Amino acid sequence: MSGAKILVVDDERAILKLMQIALKGHGYEVLEASSGEEALVVASTKRPDLAVIDWGLPDMEGIEVLRRLREWSQMPVIMLTVRDAEEDKIAALDAGADDYVVKPFGMGELLARIRVALRHAARVQDEPVIEAAGLAIHLAERRVELNGEAVKLTPIEYDLLKALAQNAGKVVTQRQLLRHVWGDVDPDNAAHYLRVYIGHLRKKLEDDPSRPWRIVTEPGVGYRLAVEPPEA
Template identity: 55%
Template structure:
């Protein structure tokens, strides 16, 4: 897995394809400064990258050396709604229907034009933003502005790690609702971490130390014993 181009504020595109020629073509087509490119050459690499890179769009070839692309789509859909655009030589209608039924958002048959590919990526990004409204969460002295990626306590900005921010963002979008340990682990770290609850406990502890006046008696991030966590919703 390789990071072809970095950019903190650029949409992250995960390219999943094991063909060298296609890799070069996509690298050239998408290295325009508009996207941050990441690459995986197998299904297992793709699943790991989907959890760690947290891409905004996945470009997925179906003919991978270890897992069929359809299986990759199904596994990603177990925990993520990231837009998936299939890029495949398979032209049969049944193949397209199977990919879309598995959870793909779009399907392009190889060969395809650069202009069309970029246009479809932009459409996928727009749809994703429309489906995920960015609220501002306020309770007590805590304010989380998801549209601006800002977290404040008592009016002062708090610096969070990317993982801490994604964890807080998940809690904010479900404020007042209990999220189970497994739900949080699958959403933030991926299904490979479902049996590693200590990872979640450590990050919750870190968040509380940054957000709570008294981390041992939290006011915002509340524990539901044996179940999970809930972000306080009332003021």
């Protein structure tokens, strides 16, 4: 991932300077844009490997830049935002964001999110085995192993884990998970099913189900399958 091209889209010069220094210091090539239109031009001509886009831009909202990018590009996109309301996070994820970081943010956190997004993008999408957080999900055989030991899952538990694993490191909204596992259902009425089955998975996959680290709750938004154990 060293040498990956990162497009940073923000109209605050201080943020751009900070990101330039931090990203270059970690071996990334940095491209900059201070408006939505400039970002779209840079993205189409320079073909970055990942974009970090601020929600509040002078000519259009960052989420509109994201929607227009998604018309022709699947590169990872991380949204930067001062908005921490659940509906804004869900809107960003539903529009195609891979992740979001709320301002003010720690550079260490953002760099970790970038690494996860780049790793996810580098994986072959039809890979027969997905590995994350000590898990191995064998797609062709619908078989799951935890630290080399077989884990028996029900069909619904497996489908739920598969949806999380195919997006390991990324937030998957409750609506997306419900649609993947149960089809076209009313999310308000079916949300309790999701909580129940997430609980079943945690009992089978977590070291301590009361303190889960593999399947992380993003309050009010959805769930994230961790790629690696938390640092001690």
